[in-house]
Amino acid sequence: MVEVWIVILRGGQYAAGALLLGLPAFMLYSARAVEPLALRWPRPVLIWTAAVLALAAPALLLAQTALMAGSLSEAVKPASLGFMITGMGLGQALGVRTLAALLALGLAVLLRPGRLMWSLLLLPGLVVSASFAWTGHGAATEGAGHGLHLAADILHAVAASLWIGALAAFTALILRRSGDNTVWDKGLERSLAGFAGVGAVAVAALVVTGLVNSAFLIGLPQIASLWNSPYGLLLTLKLALFGLMVVLAAANRFRLAPLMTADASRAALHLRKSLSAEFVLGLTILAVVALMGTLPPPASA
DSSP states (O other): OHHHHHHHHHHHHHHHHHHHHHHHHHHHHTHHHHGGGTOOSHHHHHHHHHHHHHHHHHHHHHHHHHHHHSSHHHHTSHHHHHHHHHHOHHHHHHHHHHHHHHHHHHHHHHSOSSHHHHHHHHHHHHHHHHHGGGGSSTTTOOSTTHHHHHHHHHHHHHHHHHHHHHHHHHHHHHHHOOSOOHHHHHHHHHHHHHHHHHHHHHHHHHHHHHHHHHHHHTOGGGSTTGGGSHHHHHHHHHHHHHHHHHHHHHHIIIIIHHHHHHOHHHHHHHHHHHHHHHHHHHHHHHHHHHHHTTSOOGGGO
């Protein structure tokens, strides 16, 4: 049962990290587009997300301690928790993640929505996303490749957060559209154009860092037998879902975004389906990654 809660808590924190980094970044690079739309929902979403994360990170620390100590009663002992926090990178990362979530919560509550708030929120968002590398397989590599693998895992997590956080914003925008709304359509069109460069960089970073991570976690000798392990099957599923996301993103960028100028209503209808599907695929990948993090990779066998 503890293992199930660990997977749930990990997946929820991946989603929270994507919102904490991706939403403020979206508000910055889409500033010209979102200003006339008077978006009010990002701030309360970020407040709730930070609050949930500030509770979920210590809960994951407790669950991980219970798994290592053998029981929940042992996990709550100061000696067990103290060892996790001071003696293990995983515990330290969860502690830093908790502090970053509290900082994001304070900024979102105290500051008014605007460029200053969005800019300041990038820091705790980056810290949260980067901390995932220390609670996954990225920090476990030993030897000369440790720094490279850790850096690749950090960049992978940041790129994924930027992409999925933007998808959350786009999905909310397109689902709130109703009827003929020229101002809304122009804002959505400019937001898509503003995300084009960020999205391309994020996808490229995910591909490159994914290859680096796979080299460390799978290894060339294990490629032929990749599908013989649960980790390998989940990795295959993750890659298939990622491929579908890239196809949908390309359709949005090169087909539906230009169509907004010619026929906004028709384009918005297709975008509603495409962006929603892409967002669901992204969340599914986070769930798969949460489960993969609890399994031994082929290279460790």
